[in-house]
Amino acid sequence: MEEFFNYIGLHEELIFFIILSVFVGIEVIGGVPTVLHTPLMSGANAIHGVVIVGAIIVMLNTNPADTLSLALGFLAVVLGTLNVVGGFVVTDRMLEMFKKK
Amino acid sequence: MSPEYLYNIRTVCYVFASVTFILGLKKMSHPATARSGNLLAAAGMLCAILATIFINVHRTETGGIPEYEEREPRGFIYALIFAAILIGTIIGWVTARRVKMTKMPELVSMFNGMGGACAALIGLMEFPHHHGLTGSLTAIVLGLIIGSVSFSGSIIAFLKLNGTMRKPFRLPSYNIINTVVMVIVFGLGAYMVFGDSQNGLIYVLFALALLYGVMFVLPIGGADMPVVISLLNSFTGLAAAFGGFLYDNKVMLTGGILVGSAGTLLTIVMCRAMNRPLSNVIFGAFGGSEATGAQESEHGTIKDVNVTDVAVLLNYSKKVVIVPGYGLAVAQAQHVIHELELLLEERGVEVAYAIHPVAGRMPGHMNVLLAESNVDYSKLQEMEDINPAFEQTDVVLVVGANDVVNPAAKTDPSSPIYGMPILEVDKAKNIIVNKRTMNAGYAGIENLLFYNEKTSMFFGDAKKVLTELYDELKDMS
Numbered sequence: 001m002e003e004f005f006n007y008i009g010l011h012e013e014l015i016f017f018i019i020l021s022v023f024v025g026i027e028v029i030g031g032v033p034t035v036l037h038t039p040l041m042s043g044a045n046a047i048h049g050v051v052i053v054g055a056i057i058v059m060l061n062t063n064p065a066d067t068l069s070l071a072l073g074f075l076a077v078v079l080g081t082l083n084v085v086g087g088f089v090v091t092d093r094m095l096e097m098f099k100k101k
Numbered sequence: 102m103s104p105e106y107l108y109n110i111r112t113v114c115y116v117f118a119s120v121t122f123i124l125g126l127k128k129m130s131h132p133a134t135a136r137s138g139n140l141l142a143a144a145g146m147l148c149a150i151l152a153t154i155f156i157n158v159h160r161t162e163t164g165g166i167p168e169y170e171e172r173e174p175r176g177f178i179y180a181l182i183f184a185a186i187l188i189g190t191i192i193g194w195v196t197a198r199r200v201k202m203t204k205m206p207e208l209v210s211m212f213n214g215m216g217g218a219c220a221a222l223i224g225l226m227e228f229p230h231h232h233g234l235t236g237s238l239t240a241i242v243l244g245l246i247i248g249s250v251s252f253s254g255s256i257i258a259f260l261k262l263n264g265t266m267r268k269p270f271r272l273p274s275y276n277i278i279n280t281v282v283m284v285i286v287f288g289l290g291a292y293m294v295f296g297d298s299q300n301g302l303i304y305v306l307f308a309l310a311l312l313y314g315v316m317f318v319l320p321i322g323g324a325d326m327p328v329v330i331s332l333l334n335s336f337t338g339l340a341a342a343f344g345g346f347l348y349d350n351k352v353m354l355t356g357g358i359l360v361g362s363a364g365t366l367l368t369i370v371m372c373r374a375m376n377r378p379l380s381n382v383i384f385g386a387f388g389g390s391e392a393t394g395a396q397e398s399e400h401g402t403i404k405d406v407n408v409t410d411v412a413v414l415l416n417y418s419k420k421v422v423i424v425p426g427y428g429l430a431v432a433q434a435q436h437v438i439h440e441l442e443l444l445l446e447e448r449g450v451e452v453a454y455a456i457h458p459v460a461g462r463m464p465g466h467m468n469v470l471l472a473e474s475n476v477d478y479s480k481l482q483e484m485e486d487i488n489p490a491f492e493q494t495d496v497v498l499v500v501g502a503n504d505v506v507n508p509a510a511k512t513d514p515s516s517p518i519y520g521m522p523i524l525e526v527d528k529a530k531n532i533i534v535n536k537r538t539m540n541a542g543y544a545g546i547e548n549l550l551f552y553n554e555k556t557s558m559f560f561g562d563a564k565k566v567l568t569e570l571y572d573e574l575k576d577m578s
Binding site for chain 2: 011022034040043044045046047052054059083085088
């Protein structure tokens with residue numbers, strides 16, 4: 001139990017940060033009309049593509065001799081890019097339909 | 102430039118990206134600003150990615166004094182990163198541009214799976230390098246588990262939407278088996294964090310988590326896939342957030358947590374539109390008893406009509422309401438229905454579209470599709486607004502929709518869709534239902550509307566019969 005409290009004490013800022021982010025996420029899409037559910041889901045889908053940042057960090061710090069890690073890292077960056085690029089482009093295509101005439 | 106300066110530039114980029122994510126999501130919640138919101142978030146993402154690639158500075162604190170160290174990776178690692186980004190961009194861009202509007206839901210599911218896989222791979226690669234810290238080990242293990250579940254689950258969802266795998270597949274007492282597998286996955290994860298963390302186990306954990314993702318989505322019916330994708334979407338967000346925790350990377354944390362919480366809320370909102378709790382979607386009840394739908398009792402007879410009958414009926418109506426469903430999307434009939442609408446309006450018939458919140462395979466699917474063929478936005482009416490108007494409607498034209506107009510949702514407590522709000526088309530004076538065959542809808546249940554004495558069945562592929570109908574109407578003046 002003491003370890004748990006220590007952990008909280010050490011990561012005070014992080015914990016506040018997480019709690020506030022959760023509420024921002026909920027507030028920010030409050031009252032979204034049904035018509036926008038699919039594009040919003042798709043847009044959020046593109047945003048979690050930020051995981052690619054992690055894949056790039058891994059790649060940058062990989063030992064160049066470690067072929068397995070390089071291969072996995074390469075794959076991770078490809079997949080992450082697919083998520084980001086595909087996600088934003090497909091969302092844009094959906095939202096294009098909503099433009100005013 | 103000093104490493105400290107570079108580090109601060111990168112921080113500014115990350116702050117900028119986080120703000121664009123928040124503003125982007127906010128703007129995407131309103132029709133007028135949605136598109137610019139998406140572009141804004143994309144710009145922030147680009148900024149974060151470029152900063153990560155070009156600024157590789159590590160900050161370590163010794164005794165409260167921060168130290169900055171710039172690392173210069175080998176050139177060929179950069180080459181690999183750029184090659185990977187190039188490949189991903191080309192494939193992602195081309196598929197997203199080329200795919201048909203009807204295939205959008207599948208594509209979103211697929212891209213979501215890619216993000217999950219990316220998070221899982223990060224876990225696989227980082228595990229051998231962990232420094233025995235409980236915090237980072239937890240982040241690695243949880244990121245791996247959630248990313249893998251999201252990946253394999255999304256692939257199954259993709260296959261289900263695709264039609265490759267239509268029927269829900271259920272092992273006997275699958276809820277218990279799934280729970281056991283989930284407990285094993287998290288148990289093994291905990292063991293790896295707090296007990297023995299030998300490297301081989303991470304692959305076992307990876308395999309088990311993939312298996313759980315498959316088992317999690319398999320029993321869920323195809324009609325519930327939008328909810329499942331939304332849920333898996335928030336899972337991937339969570340996995341990205343664990344990555345952010347691992348690297349103490351704030352932009353991954355904000356992006357991940359935002360999507361995690363917004364995605365969860367969106368999932369709940371979608372469930373609410375179907376009037377079912379989330380637990381009901383995940384743990385079944387939808388067609389839970391094998392007996393439903395199998396009753397071949399006497400429903401009465403169905404009435405079949407031909408093109409001319411429908412054309413005459415529409416021509417002399419005052420008010421027509423069109424109810425589009427997935428069948429319309431599959432047949433690509435959104436353009437011809439719009440032309441039919443314009444022709445009828447020309448003849449002085451009032452036409453509106455009734456959009457059920459979950460018509461098609463995804464909420465908002467029909468709106469996107471009809472907007473594509475330039476249907477006026479104000480003609481699309483939501484369920485609550487149009488339901489009271491059905492009594493004054495002369496003809497309801499149901500095109501490829503089924504479960505969303507099934508009166509069993511109101512009258513039959515034993516029906517799996519009981520309680521779902523429906524479009525009350527049976528209040529209209531005449532109902533014309535266009536379907537390809539008499540097959541049951543996506544939920545696999547019989548629809549008594551077809552046996553209603555006011556209903557006429559207008560069989561055939563939506564695009565084909567609507568084109569014939571249009572020509573017939575055109576000649577009739």
